Amino acid sequence: MTQLILFNVANGLIIGAFYALMAIGLSLIMSLSDVINFAHGGFLAVGAYLAFTLTPYVGFWGGLLLAPVLTAIIGLIVEKFLISRVYGRDPLYSLLLTFGLAFMFEDGTRWIWGAQSLPYEVPSWLMQPLSQQYFFLTGYRLFMIALVAIAVGGLFYVMSKTRLGLRIRAGTLDLETVSVLGVNVRVLRNLNFGIGIYLAGLAGVLAAGQLGLEPTIGASVIMPSFVAIIIGGLGSLTGTLLGGLLIGVASGLTGVFLPPASEAVIYVMMALVLLVRPQGLLGEEGRF
Amino acid sequence: MTNYALIAEGLHTYYGKSHILHGVSLKVEEGKITTILGRNGAGKSTTLRSLVGLTPAREGHITIFGKETTRLAPYAIAATGVGFVPEGRKIFPSLTVEENLKVPVDRPGYWTIDTIYELFPRLKERRNNKGRQMSGGEQEMLSIARALLLNPKLLILDEPSQGLAPLIVKEVFRIIVRMRESGMSVLLVEQNVRMTLEVADYAYVLNDGEIAFAGTPAELNADQERLQSLAGVSAERWEI
Numbered sequence: 030m031t032q033l034i035l036f037n038v039a040n041g042l043i044i045g046a047f048y049a050l051m052a053i054g055l056s057l058i059m060s061l062s063d064v065i066n067f068a069h070g071g072f073l074a075v076g077a078y079l080a081f082t083l084t085p086y087v088g089f090w091g092g093l094l095l096a097p098v099l100t101a102i103i104g105l106i107v108e109k110f111l112i113s114r115v116y117g118r119d120p121l122y123s124l125l126l127t128f129g130l131a132f133m134f135e136d137g138t139r140w141i142w143g144a145q146s147l148p149y150e151v152p153s154w155l156m157q158p159l160s161q162q163y164f165f166l167t168g169y170r171l172f173m174i175a176l177v178a179i180a181v182g183g184l185f186y187v188m189s190k191t192r193l194g195l196r197i198r199a200g201t202l203d204l205e206t207v208s209v210l211g212v213n214v215r216v217l218r219n220l221n222f223g224i225g226i227y228l229a230g231l232a233g234v235l236a237a238g239q240l241g242l243e244p245t246i247g248a249s250v251i252m253p254s255f256v257a258i259i260i261g262g263l264g265s266l267t268g269t270l271l272g273g274l275l276i277g278v279a280s281g282l283t284g285v286f287l288p289p290a291s292e293a294v295i296y297v298m299m300a301l302v303l304l305v306r307p308q309g310l311l312g313e314e315g316r317f
Numbered sequence: 318m319t320n321y322a323l324i325a326e327g328l329h330t331y332y333g334k335s336h337i338l339h340g341v342s343l344k345v346e347e348g349k350i351t352t353i354l355g356r357n358g359a360g361k362s363t364t365l366r367s368l369v370g371l372t373p374a375r376e377g378h379i380t381i382f383g384k385e386t387t388r389l390a391p392y393a394i395a396a397t398g399v400g401f402v403p404e405g406r407k408i409f410p411s412l413t414v415e416e417n418l419k420v421p422v423d424r425p426g427y428w429t430i431d432t433i434y435e436l437f438p439r440l441k442e443r444r445n446n447k448g449r450q451m452s453g454g455e456q457e458m459l460s461i462a463r464a465l466l467l468n469p470k471l472l473i474l475d476e477p478s479q480g481l482a483p484l485i486v487k488e489v490f491r492i493i494v495r496m497r498e499s500g501m502s503v504l505l506v507e508q509n510v511r512m513t514l515e516v517a518d519y520a521y522v523l524n525d526g527e528i529a530f531a532g533t534p535a536e537l538n539a540d541q542e543r544l545q546s547l548a549g550v551s552a553e554r555w556e557i
Contacts, residue, residue: 192419195419198409198412199409199412211396212422213392313411
């Protein structure tokens, strides 16, 4: 029993780490650009498939390094030519645009790579269980957790120590004032979007190794990522990280005791948070 | 020949459908303090917002240091040498004092974070405090400091003395005068008419989105009735 619980907690943490990576990117974009990016899952899929395509040429590590960067570059282009056009308009426009983009990404990947799921090769030494008793603790899972920790740590460093990060944080509070202080807010929003999409691409590569490749890979992660933001509190990156891990673990644990409810539980948690603390666990009052 | 830091001609500015500025024209002479006075809702803040690019004018022309800036984005206007201290200070509340000072872009010049700390020792003391923990006066200093870090040639301030204790108001005005002494041009919107007219070199009075008076502070002071009716009750408030 203990082993079963541990197994599900470990699984939940990994799924939760995906949610957190996605949710942090979504939250960055939402806070600075007022755009709810429904295409975020599509970028995850692009990252995953790019890694799949690149791996034969550059190896697993090359793919891991390059795929998120290429995904981010696609993100910068999409923001510059499409998303930036709907800034400052009725939110309906950005919802429709990103919703349409999500469909395009999903069918685009289906068109290019096919509808059947594809195997994504992870170096075999990473797939070895670390112990007989805890067979589910493969090197790859620990590796994923470590990589997510590095990515999130790096992001927190950028946000608290670099001028780019400080300007993004200032911009989420008051973009007008940032602009009169000489900052080009179009470029700022573009770069911020790129950072968010980089995280989605990275989540995609990691998810490909864990879940396998399917065109719908992004769609399954996007709703829980929104839930993670709401539970953690919009505008708080720490809260979003916590929210992602929390729903991952909660979903995993529920799977032990009441498997049919393992998906519903995150929405129950969201409802509870909204009732008791509408600004989210670490969110600031007055934001949404 | 007089050099002008800023020349605005016939500005018409709208918020959505409401027409706020009706052909505002004004000039800011280099190295001088120019002020815009007027009652609440006269269009003072809107004028400044048009000048710095936050609410672009639909008609009219703005030239800053010889460059046409009417349609430029705020960051491009800032790059011509404009520093803006917005109404209500607009400090980033969850950033520390030092982080607030790192938001503006670096333009080379005298002002760096170190020279700012010399001018405002209080900011240095409180550099690790959050913006929201600062008093109104400290926030005003921080807001001015932020604008100075752009090393502007023209400093535009929107009601810097709003809500501050008299002693701190004096301090704010002292700094503004000091900026003029260093050769900076200043455009100042104020409710504190009396003190403003003491330091200003040239004054405009706005009324219902139009320039109702343009002249020296001495001329405006000489016409107390006009001052009362145009610049409003705030002229008296100072004496209480």
